[in-house]
Each structure stands twice: as C-alpha cells, then as structure tokens.
Amino acid sequence: MLRLKGAVAHYAWGDRFALPEFLEITADGRPWAEIWYGTHPRGPAQIDESLHLPAPSYLADEVGELPFIVKLLAAAQPLSLQTHPTAAQAATGFARENAAGIAPDAPARMYSDQHAKPEMVIALHRFEALCGFVDSEQAIAQCNEAGAPDIAEHVRSNGVAATARAILNAEPFNAPASASRAMQQLNEHHHDPRSAVALLMHYVRLAPGEALFLDAGCVHAYLSGLALEVQGSSDNVLRAAFTNKHVDLAEFFAVANLSPTGDARVSTETLSAITTAYRSPAPFSVMRHEVNGTFSLTTTTEHTMLICTSGSVGTLTRGSGAYLARNETVELHGTATLYSVST
Incomplete structure (x- = not known):
C-alpha cells in the first residue's frame, strides 16, 4: 500500500476553510478548491513516504497512468x-x-x-x-413559478433544448420576476440573464x-x-x-x-454490514466502507484507491489516500469512513 499526498488546486471558486478544516491544517487564506489523487499531469499525487527525500516520487512513477482521478472538492x-x-x-x-x-x-x-x-x-x-435538463412540463412549471412566462412559452413552442440554447446564446427574455432557489445559488451570477437556464434544469x-x-x-x-x-x-x-x-x-x-x-x-446496494456499493454506468467501481474495528481488503482489480473521509484507520486519517495494486492485501484497524475506487 502506497500512502499518497494529493495535489492541491487553488481555483477561485474554492472554499478557504472547508478542506483545511477537513485535513486539520491551518488555512492559509487561499481558496482550496480540490485535492487530486491520481496521475494526471495537471495534478499528480506524490507518494507520502518519499516527501522527505530530495526528489519525492510521484504515483505515476510507480504505477504508470491511472484511468481515474479521485478528488476532494470544496465549492464556496x-x-x-x-x-x-x-x-x-x-x-x-x-x-x-x-x-x-x-x-x-x-x-x-x-x-x-x-x-x-x-x-x-x-x-x-x-x-x-444543477445537473441535466427537466422535461417540458416541469420546465414550464418552474418558469411560471419564477415569473418567467415568456421563457415558459418558448419551452411550450420550441422545447427545452431549443430554449436552453436560446438562453445561453443571450437571446432576449424578460428577467424572471422572482429568482428561483437554483438561480439564487448561482450567487453573483444570478443577475446574468443566462442564469435563467437553471429554470430548465434539475436542481x-x-x-x-x-x-x-x-x-x-x-x-x-x-x-x-x-x-x-x-x-x-x-x-x-x-x-x-x-x-x-x-x-x-x-x-x-x-x-x-x-x-x-x-x-x-446514483442508486446504492448494501453488500455487507459495513460496505455499500454505488451502482452506475461509470467505468470505475466505488464503494463506501463504514469501519469500526478491523477492515480487511484483498484487491482483485488492477488499480484501487482508498480515501478516508472521517475518523482514522491504520495509517489513514481524514482526507488521506492510498493506492493498492492487484492482489494486494491490507488489514487496517480503527473507526472510519473509507471509500474505495477500483478499475
């Protein structure tokens, strides 16, 4: 098992406190948007045990290119x-x-x-x-609730896709009389006329x-x-x-x-007293493990990543990650929530 140090991304939308508090470190005033655990060149993870060396090792140096990235994400x-x-x-x-x-x-x-x-x-x-578009009936209802009758009529006449395209192309519509909750969540953008696209989407x-x-x-x-x-x-x-x-x-x-x-x-399936699987068409497998005592795992896939999101188990504490190769066995002790990702 290789313990990892993730690569931090300080994007403007990041939260200044959420990830530092999650990692139990002092905030430095910068927005902490993401921590990447993977081998992508824009955010390669390092092997934790190598950080004291003059030239720390990267995960990619040991295992090649992974087909997935695991991130901690904090959006303010x-x-x-x-x-x-x-x-x-x-x-x-x-x-x-x-x-x-x-x-x-x-x-x-x-x-x-x-x-x-x-x-x-x-x-x-x-x-x-906001994630994907609702059907015409729901879009019309959401537009009417927000006081956007001209957008509702455009949906009724042209459909959701054409209306979304029109809004994003900045075609003229009257501003909704009352911004929806989803529009309000766009914060400084809710006065942007394109924020009305939220009326057509799943919130x-x-x-x-x-x-x-x-x-x-x-x-x-x-x-x-x-x-x-x-x-x-x-x-x-x-x-x-x-x-x-x-x-x-x-x-x-x-x-x-x-x-x-x-x-x-995503639907879930309970596999055992401690393990829940997330079922989706994704090309990777994701499981959550609620550990209270001993956690044993023998990997059967080429790549497996463990991320601890609460408590501690073995050498893994909240916010830390580890990589396991195929046919590797680990036995960890503690109380924690672990996520495993594998391909």
Missing part, C-alpha cells in the same frame, strides 16, 4: 456551467487543438488530453448542483453519502458544498457560462446534451 462559489466530451470527441478535439498549435497550458485550450471524463460526485456534507441537493453520476454530454454546474469526486483521468471541459475562463459556445453545443434527462442520482 458555483463552478461554471459545463460539460465533458466522449472519448471519441476528446480524441478529435485534442488532435485539432494540437494541429492548430494551441499550447497545452493556453487559456483557450479545451482538450488537454484524449480521454473522456465521466464523473461521480458523492456528498460528504451538504452538496448542491439537486445531496445529503451526505448521496451521489450523482454525470456521463459525457451531461450539462452541470456544482453550486456549493464538500464532496468526493471520482472521474475519468481527464481535464477536458467545455464551458458555457458563469466563469471567467474560456467559453466556446459552438464547441459546447456540439458536445452538450440539452434534451431532458432523468434524475442523475
């Missing part, structure tokens, strides 16, 4: 309205931007790699998000332990809260609104699914 402000490509779309976009000579770290770069980015987000505390509030699964094309915006996120090892993001980062609506519309979808909540 909404993230952009965004979506992610399929693997085929990512490969095409990556090749196109390379051919165009767009530097890997250029602000306008949308495709940093050739991989898809399916995501599962699991609430650790309260977590709120999801997750309790701790509940999860969403977002496949390629799913339009979403995380609004606030602390969560564990598991995703494909990719940083490909197509943004449409609510950000100072690069927005390319044409590319966003080429990838995004604007049609109504069902609830993206």
Whole structure:
C-alpha cells in the first residue's frame, strides 16, 4: 500500500476553510478548491513516504497512468456551467487543438488530453448542483413559478433544448420576476440573464453519502458544498457560462446534451454490514466502507484507491489516500469512513 499526498488546486471558486478544516491544517487564506489523487499531469499525487527525500516520487512513477482521478472538492462559489466530451470527441478535439498549435497550458485550450471524463460526485456534507435538463412540463412549471412566462412559452413552442440554447446564446427574455432557489445559488451570477437556464434544469441537493453520476454530454454546474469526486483521468471541459475562463459556445453545443434527462442520482446496494456499493454506468467501481474495528481488503482489480473521509484507520486519517495494486492485501484497524475506487 502506497500512502499518497494529493495535489492541491487553488481555483477561485474554492472554499478557504472547508478542506483545511477537513485535513486539520491551518488555512492559509487561499481558496482550496480540490485535492487530486491520481496521475494526471495537471495534478499528480506524490507518494507520502518519499516527501522527505530530495526528489519525492510521484504515483505515476510507480504505477504508470491511472484511468481515474479521485478528488476532494470544496465549492464556496458555483463552478461554471459545463460539460465533458466522449472519448471519441476528446480524441478529435485534442488532435485539432494540437494541429492548430494551441499550447497545452493556453487559456483557450479545451482538450488537454484524449480521454473522456465521466464523473461521480458523492456528498460528504451538504452538496448542491444543477445537473441535466427537466422535461417540458416541469420546465414550464418552474418558469411560471419564477415569473418567467415568456421563457415558459418558448419551452411550450420550441422545447427545452431549443430554449436552453436560446438562453445561453443571450437571446432576449424578460428577467424572471422572482429568482428561483437554483438561480439564487448561482450567487453573483444570478443577475446574468443566462442564469435563467437553471429554470430548465434539475436542481439537486445531496445529503451526505448521496451521489450523482454525470456521463459525457451531461450539462452541470456544482453550486456549493464538500464532496468526493471520482472521474475519468481527464481535464477536458467545455464551458458555457458563469466563469471567467474560456467559453466556446459552438464547441459546447456540439458536445452538450440539452434534451431532458432523468434524475442523475446514483442508486446504492448494501453488500455487507459495513460496505455499500454505488451502482452506475461509470467505468470505475466505488464503494463506501463504514469501519469500526478491523477492515480487511484483498484487491482483485488492477488499480484501487482508498480515501478516508472521517475518523482514522491504520495509517489513514481524514482526507488521506492510498493506492493498492492487484492482489494486494491490507488489514487496517480503527473507526472510519473509507471509500474505495477500483478499475
């Protein structure tokens, strides 16, 4: 078992206190948005035992490239309205931007790699998000409740997808008479006319332990809260609104699914007295283990990551992670909530 030190991302939307408190360290005034446990070059995890050496080792040096990233995420402000490509779309976009000579770290770069980015987000505390589009009937009801009759009529005449496209293209609509709760959660963006797109979307509030699964094309915006996120090892993001980062609506519309979808909540299955599995179409397996005593695990897959989100067990404390290879056996003692991710 390799204990890991995650890579911290200080994005502007991050919470200045949530992750430092979670890790029981002193806040430094910067926004702590994410901690990455993976091998992606934009946030490679280090092997904890090597940190005292002159040249610390990275997880990628030991195990190669992982097909997933596990993150701790703390949002004090909404993230952009965004979506992610399929693997085929990512490969095409990556090749196109390379051919165009767009530097890997250029602000306008949308495709940093050739991989898809399916995501599962699991609430650790309260977590709120916009995720996918509701059907016409619900969209009309949400528009009428917010006092947006012209948007409701556009939905009635043209459908949800065409209305979402119109709002994001900044076509003129009257401002809703009363901002919905979801619009209010967009904070400083709720006066942006494009915030009305929230009237067409699922507004999801997750309790701790509940999860969403977002496949390629799913339009979403995380609004606030602390969560564990598991995703494909990719940083490909197509943004449409609510950000100072690069927005390319044409590319966003080429990838995004604007049609109504069902609830993206993930179902769970109890496997034992301590283990719950999250069931989704994700290319990775996620389980939660409520440990009180001894936790034994023998891995049967190529890659397994453990993340401790409460208490302590063995050498793992809250916010710490570890990597296990195939056929590795560990026996840990303590009281903790552990998440295991494997492929």
